[in-house]
Amino acid sequence: MKTQTATRKSFRREGEDKRREDLIAATLECVAERGLAGATVREIALRAGVTAGLIRYYFPAKDDLISAAYRAVMKRMTVQASDALKSAADDPRDRLNAFVKANLGQPIMDPDNLSLWAGFIAMVHADPAMALAHRDGYLGFRDELEALIRQALLAAGKPAEPVHTRRHAIAVNAIIDGLWLEGCLAGDIFADGELAETGIAAIEAVLAISLNPEKGGAI
Template sequence: MTESRSTTRKSFRREGEDKRREDLIAATLECVAERGLAGATVREIALRADVTAGLIRYYFPAKDDLIGAAYRAVMNRMTVQASDALKSAADDPRDRLNAFVKANLGQPIMDPNNLSLWAGFIGMVHADPAMALAHRDGYLGFRDELEALIREALLAAGKPAEPIHTRRHAIAVNAIIDGLWLEGCLAGDIFAEGELAETGIAAIEAVLAISLNPEKGGAI
């Protein structure tokens, strides 16, 4: 008896919802990192995740939902990586700020893939209110964390730490970190190992007028 109408369907295993979402987000981030946002088509993502486009739609009703989730995931990942550096830092607040800065200006945070992801999303902030909101939340969260680290470092160095000054310092230090991160991601090959982290620490020490190495004493 001849086999009629070959309708062989690929065998599959079911996965839990969380795992599926995570895998789809990971596949999305890979696609964006390699080919930019435009290259992250539903088909490419599906191929990368070894599923079909229909499954993507099942978990993320519109492509924008997946893109938004991917952005939040990459921002969250960088935040966690920087926070992890705090966990293994010495107890002195200056060491902690030092470790935080160095984490943000070293691998795996300062990485061209992260830059591609970040820029792809950031480029949509002007046109997409949801992206604008996500970015604003992230920015303020990061800056608040930074301001707290700065306040503690100033106090540990015996310097005044009024909110009006720590706010301004946080804005400036955030700029130094972001700006050097950009330089490192975009032109990392022309800098020596650790050069940008050192440059960042030196600039921040100058701005705060303290040393971020407690053994050296309080203020510069």
């Protein structure tokens, strides 16, 4: 171990992936608590336990870090929703049910996630890179949803033509997003699970099927 200069802090090196992850995680914490304006490079660096210059080593500009953070939080929510499918029963109606409930419950429906999402979304209009990232995410989510809807309709013995499933996917996506907003922004005035139930009921009405296979095919 070499002797250090009197004033320089000792440090350990980390791998590039870990460093990036840590910086992104620190960014998300800052944004969640204080919005994008609160996520200064100094604050992020402090959170990550490094100094500000290190950020620039791993991300050429702050915008690159912000962009990476956005993609990370979107991916996190997507993975959390998909994970719910892994433990869902095999019937497609159960799967759609589980997917909706995952999106309308913890940890996805959370005020921190709302702050993160809104902070980034506000930049979509002005920033083409953010706009592209959002578009990709939206279409990916909707396609996944459309596939789940198609399978649920077929399992209930109902027709599932693409023009209809597309329209259903748009509507169901809206129900999920809208209730997610309500839950994140005003979660304290709803009973536990209330919004998930409300979402399931609305989606059952829109699709005209039950998302509980024991109840039979169509409503």
